Amino acid sequence: MQDSETASPDIRQNLGSVKSRIAAAAAEAGRDAAGVTLVAISKTHPAPTIAAAIEAGHAVFGENRVQESESKWPALKSDHPGVRLHLVGPLQSNKVKRAVQLFDAIETVDRAKLARALAREIEATGTRPDCFIQVNTGEEDQKAGIRPADADAFIKECREQFQLPLAGLMCIPPVDEEPGLHFGLLAEIARRNGLDKLSMGMSGDFETAIRFGATHVRVGTAIFGARPPFKPQED
Numbered sequence: 001m002q003d004s005e006t007a008s009p010d011i012r013q014n015l016g017s018v019k020s021r022i023a024a025a026a027a028e029a030g031r032d033a034a035g036v037t038l039v040a041i042s043k044t045h046p047a048p049t050i051a052a053a054i055e056a057g058h059a060v061f062g063e064n065r066v067q068e069s070e071s072k073w074p075a076l077k078s079d080h081p082g083v084r085l086h087l088v089g090p091l092q093s094n095k096v097k098r099a100v101q102l103f104d105a106i107e108t109v110d111r112a113k114l115a116r117a118l119a120r121e122i123e124a125t126g127t128r129p130d131c132f133i134q135v136n137t138g139e140e141d142q143k144a145g146i147r148p149a150d151a152d153a154f155i156k157e158c159r160e161q162f163q164l165p166l167a168g169l170m171c172i173p174p175v176d177e178e179p180g181l182h183f184g185l186l187a188e189i190a191r192r193n194g195l196d197k198l199s200m201g202m203s204g205d206f207e208t209a210i211r212f213g214a215t216h217v218r219v220g221t222a223i224f225g226a227r228p229p230f231k232p233q234e235d
């Protein structure tokens with residue numbers, strides 16, 4: 001890879017431009033931009049890059065792997081106590097204890113075994129991360145998330161049986177489909193279940209997501225630049 005591709009982008013400027021695009025999309029949708037939280041997805045980027053974003057005034061971040069996060073975030077969090085961290089990647093039940101220690105929000109609750117493990121950890125520690133249920137709106141076999149047809153029952157189970165601190169729903173639409181269809185479906189499932197928060201929209205489609213009611217947009221590339229190629233690895 002050439003130096004020009006790996007050169008650190010101007011994070012302060014990128015953050016400013018994403019925030020003004022959020023403000024414009026919110027205004028166009030007749031919404032208050034304060035109702036849209038920008039979750040800066042810092043996966044694969046090293047701690048100094050993340051520190052630059054914190055120093056530029058940003059305070060909400062997301063990562064997709066527990067192990068990678070443990071190598072970067074304990075120090076960043078102790079240097080910057082107000083910063084909040086969301087887990088946006090799949091979580092194995094055997095990593096729930098570690099996840100609850102580090103993450104302020106867990107966006108990928110999608111099965112009873114995981115919900116039960118989270119409930120136990122919350123009860124044992126008194127730590128209450130905001131929980132989002134991930135919905136596999138595209139019903140893709142390779143993607144995590146509860147199927148739309150099972151969402152109402154799972155939401156009820158998370159509330160009544162596990163008493164999880166449920167904030168809302170999250171989705172990652174299929175890459176080759178119109179994202180608005182998926183954002184609309186997620187918003188409808190949330191509405192009929194009385195859930196307020198919608199985590200949807202990434203670098204390529206966050207403005208569309210805001211039009212459909214996103215309260216959290218998860219943006220990586222538009223802030224931090226391109227990531228190194230994906231390396232499959234178990235977390």
Ligand SMILES: *Cc1c(COP(=O)(O)O)cnc(C)c1O
Nearest residue numbers: 041064088202203218219220221
């Ligand atoms: C990587 C990632 C994002 C950010 O994607 P960009 O296209 O880089 O903005 C958002 N959500 C999840 C779940 C991710 O894994």
